[in-house]
Amino acid sequence: MVNNNLDTLRDQVDQLNLELLSVINKRANLVQEIGKLKGVQGSLRFDPVREREMLNQIVEANNGPFEDSTIEHLFKEIFKAGLELQEDDHSKALLVSRKNKQEDTVVSVNGLEIGKGEPAFVFGPCSVESYEQVAAVANSIRAKGLKLIRGGAFKPRTSPYDFQGLGLEGLKILKQISDEYGLGVISEIVTPKDIETALDYVDVIQIGARNMQNFELLKEAGRVNKPILLKRGLSATIEEFIGAAEYIMSQGNGEIILCERGIRTYEKATRNTLDISAVPILKKETHLPVMVDVTHSTGRKDLLLPCAKAALAIGADGVMAEVHPDPAVALSDAAQQMNLPEFDLFWEEILASNLLPVKTK
Ligand code: PEP
Ligand code: MN
Secondary structure: OHHHHHHHHHHHHHHHHHHHHHHHHHHHHHHHHHHHHHHHHHHOOOOOOHHHHHHHHHHHHOOOOOOOHHHHHHHHHHHHHHHHOOHHHHHHHOOEEEEOOOOOEEEEEEEEOOOOOHHHHHHHHOOOHHHHHHHHHHHHHOOOOOEEEEEEEEOOOOOOOOEEEEEEEEHHHHHHHHHHHHEEEEEEOOHHHHHHHHOOOOOOOOOOEOOOOHHHHHHHHHHHOOOOOEEOOOOOOOHHHHHHHHHHHHOOOEEEEEOOEEEOOOOOOOEEEEOHHHHHHHHHHEEEOEEEHHHHOOOOHHHHHHHHHHHHHOOEEEEEEEOOHHHOOOOOOOHHHHHHHHHHHHHHHHHOOOOOOOOOO
């Protein structure tokens, strides 16, 4: 008897579930219609005043046994689902996301195709200090058959009293080196007004960690026809990092290289904590090439090689590291830059590591 009753009640619940399903979908159809009309009118899809009115009406009619707050919560979920339905798929999938574009984005710089399978290497001093200083590093880079050089002309420093970079003079030195040594140049720009200027001097504009959420700078970088190397912010989540890249791409420039450069954690053994798993996550979530800066992430010369190997092994599209002909007298990041013999050794170890693809003839 009890079992019979239970079965009957369950049958009724099953029936009501189906009725709810039908009513909920009927409502969804209407909401979609409304969404189309709003789209035509160009009005905002979320209307808090209208939602409040609907909730008031529902709560007023509520005779229990559910509490008003429970009813509000349930209906709020239904409203939310309806709103998501109104937003077409394209507006939900970010431009930088894999959902939006399946194929890998390949960024071409000075004959290299970054993101195509063969890792790219970027070496160079933290700051451009003089022509001779950059030339010494360029010489060593060229001797290794490498194609890219980095160097900061505008330096965002923690203290305003520290060396701020040579500015335009630094960009001019880099351009001269680029021409003389056949190297592609990567250099950081810190203000929107300098983006235009940089076009004549660099091959890749770097947006540094401290500026990852400088939205005006990101938008300006998105308006030019030049590859952008975007570094992860000091404490940025992967979602925020991807959001920053989206700012650039939303303005039209899709030539973006992401760069994991360590994040701030409680760990003090390294300057930052290299978030190595960010590499495959970013590769999965976005179609953009991902590099790893082993210098700023570790701040330790003894960790450059193992971290570079880890980056290559985990699928990074490139590695960045700082090299200075005389790090002891460097005007920035003196402790963490490799000198030239250390650079030679580093490179030999990379070549010997079997982590580079075998070149097919
Ligand atoms: C740099 O690459 O010179 C630099 C300052 O790095 P980050 O923005 O990652 O600190
Ligand atoms: Mn540096």
